[in-house]
Amino acid sequence: MAPQPSKIWADYPVKDINRSKEFYTALGFSVRDQTHDGDNFISLTIGHSGFILNLFSTERFEKGVKTKSADTANGNEVNFSISADTKEEVLEWEKALEAIGADIISPPEEMKEGWWAMRFADPDGHRWVVLNM
Numbered sequence: 001m002a003p004q005p006s007k008i009w010a011d012y013p014v015k016d017i018n019r020s021k022e023f024y025t026a027l028g029f030s031v032r033d034q035t036h037d038g039d040n041f042i043s044l045t046i047g048h049s050g051f052i053l054n055l056f057s058t059e060r061f062e063k064g065v066k067t068k069s070a071d072t073a074n075g076n077e078v079n080f081s082i083s084a085d086t087k088e089e090v091l092e093w094e095k096a097l098e099a100i101g102a103d104i105i106s107p108p109e110e111m112k113e114g115w116w117a118m119r120f121a122d123p124d125g126h127r128w129v130v131l132n133m
Helices: 016-027 056-067 087-099
Strands: 009-014 028-035 039-046 051-057 080-085 103-112 115-121 127-132
Touching: 009 016, 009 056, 016 039, 016 051, 016 087, 051 056, 087 103, 087 115, 087 127
Parallel strands: 009 051, 080 127
Antiparallel strands: 028 039, 039 051, 103 115, 115 127
8 A cells, every 4th residue: 555645736837837826826825936946836725624636737738747748639638626615606606707707518407406606717718517416
């Protein structure tokens, strides 16, 4: 059995660090500028659990993962889910996202009785779902 990790985080590539910083700051995420081995990136801290998402330039990301990054215009490699406590909270997310010009992939909809979801993409096409279940 593998050792249990003390933390888990995710990294993904972005075309423009500053544009991403503005986008996620506008959503109210905690955004920190970082530097490691001369590379600049930003770290987002998301939610009460403190999930960390690091955003790197595409060039730096591909160097680190030793492969090409996915083309988000033609596919999805990961689905980030944000919990919402109520349907109304899902609707609040939609308003906040519309206010900053986010790409709403699908507006709030009832997936099944009592389950509400909406989907959006960040400026680089990375997809997210806001889900109340």
